[in-house]
Amino acid sequence: MSNNIMEFRHVSQQFGDNVVLRDIDFEIEAGKFYTLLGPSGSGKTTILRLIAGFDQPTSGEIYFDGQQINDVPANRRQVNTVFQDYALFPHMNVAENVAFGLQIKGVKKSEIDQRVKEALHLVQLDGYGQREITAMSGGQRQRVAIARAIVNRPKLLLLDEALSALDHKLRVEMQTELRQLQRRLGITFIFVTHDQEEALAMSDQIMIINDGTIQQSGTPVDIYDEPLNHFVADFIGESNIVPGVMKADYLVTIDGQDFECVDAGMRPNERVEVVIRPEDLDITTVDQGKLTVTVDTQLFRGVDYQITAHDQRNHEWRINSIHKTTVGAQVGLAFDPEDIHVMRYNESEEDFDARLDSYEEDD
Amino acid sequence: MKKHHFTWGGLYLALVFVILYAPILYLMIFSFSAGKTMEKYHGFSFQHYADLFADGRMITIVINTLIVALLASLIATIIGTMGALVIKDSRGTWRNSLLSLNNVLMVSPDVIIGASFLIFFTVLGIRLGFMSVLLSHIAFCIPIVVLMVLPKLNELSPTLVDAAYDLGASRWQALSRVVLPAIAPGIFAGYFMALTYSLDDFAVTFFVTGNGFSTLSVEIYSRARQGINLEINALSTLMFFVSLLLVIGYYFISKHSGRRNRIVAVKEGDAQ
Known part of the structure; x- marks a missing residue:
């Protein structure tokens, strides 16, 4: 001190x-x-x-x-x-x-x-x-x-x-x-x-x-x-922010589809926001992917391609990939449970830190 | 060498300068004439210059005029610079009213100012003479100084004073070591402007001079009513050259300090 x-x-x-x-x-x-x-x-x-x-x-x-x-x-x-x-x-x-x-x-x-x-x-x-x-x-x-x-x-x-x-x-x-x-x-x-x-x-x-x-x-x-809220996630780096529901600890639902994640400590069925960074999304085939999207645009930026795509429910996804894809094609998006970050609405920084501590100790 | 070609614009410019300077040149030529009037040139002579230097009254008046001008512009520069600092720090309507009050004095006719000073001094019981002339000259010089200093102050980055405080300077040190040196060109310009205004003022001075005290412009006016004496020509010639020297001196000062005092703006690569 x-x-x-x-x-x-x-x-x-x-x-x-x-x-x-x-x-x-x-x-x-x-x-x-x-x-x-x-x-x-x-x-x-x-x-x-x-x-x-x-x-x-x-x-x-x-x-x-x-x-x-x-x-x-x-x-x-x-x-x-x-x-x-x-x-x-x-x-x-x-x-x-x-x-x-x-x-x-x-x-x-x-x-x-x-x-x-x-x-x-x-x-x-x-x-x-x-x-x-x-x-x-x-x-x-x-x-x-x-x-x-x-x-x-x-x-x-x-x-x-x-x-x-x-x-x-x-x-x-x-x-x-x-x-x-x-x-x-x-x-x-x-x-x-x-x-x-x-x-x-x-x-x-x-x-x-x-x-x-x-x-x-x-x-x-x-x-x-681990951005705390929408503002931070949006302000720092690029991000995909979609609404979701926390079904149980380590399980989040996006548009009715369940995904494994590494966040916990929330009320069952609490409405949350889910953040996935564009560089954590990998483009793969439709059957290997967790999500199916249609590619809208592709921009070559030197280090990678900046790709935008939309899923069946018209959520837009931004993907940064070193591999090229084709505009208009249907592709699968793959990501790991650690790539998902869940944010609660209106959570204070102290509560956020306390919640993180509470379940990270259990691991 | 670049060749200068004839242009109508150049001719026009030459004509303008000839018309502007012809009367002065005419007056100067006759100051060297041996004759008593300006009707005909009588051959070269320094007679009028000798008369001038023998004329004790005239020399006294020249010295009076210079003392009034130097003192008035110096005091007006100090007061005006402080005034500009206050105006710069004030806000909103207060700032606008101060500026308007300052500008009204600039545009109001000299005759009105002179007359109001006469009434003012008479009511207060101040004897007309050196003090009344000096006070009124200071008064009409202050707005000029404020107008010359204020733009320089506005050019200064507000963080400059913060930077001085940040480095440990007191308010006085920030003012004396940072602000005043940075606006010095404006202060000098204000001083010179005030000096010239004071030197050639006639209307205001005419109202407030009393018995036994006179300045050059008032004296020349009163002598001219009895017919022009060529001694005046000699004096005017000398004054013309003195002011020419002043202008040249001011040009070199401002050119030298201008290079150094130019406000440093943040512009990427302007020295690369």
């Missing part, structure tokens, strides 16, 4: 009549890479601004290193931020930008020079100190912004959509670099993004935010394999 660097307790935020955050509770463990993931307007940037101290919460408490910091202003928090638009000071060159925080704190000139050099080295900008900001490319500015933040040796580094202004190739490169940098420095990173691929690739822990509440938090694998 003492390892928690940051904690939100029942934090709500309201701007006028507009409720932005509702009763947010979470803990941030020191030294990990966290991602706040959510669509725009979900409240994730508001959480970041509360952590940085730019805004004060309407109610609830924020703890940093065990201390309540609701009223501590931004300039006295050991937190630094990398802004979405980088917010580099246009009238200063690269080295002056990076040195700004240290100068404000009154660090000795010789030490400033040394630490600026180190920070620029960490972001691979050796020798760029005297360049003007206008002479730097987007990716380089991004690195300057990171250097300006880490040179202060914060305990917590916030990154607000820090990669969204970069093109795809550079973004993927920076993802790897950021991850490496975080491991090397051991600083806790909180990264805000709306890009689920980015979140899955970089994080130790993901918190999915929607409509001012945390929908689900967990490791990328947990969230991908």
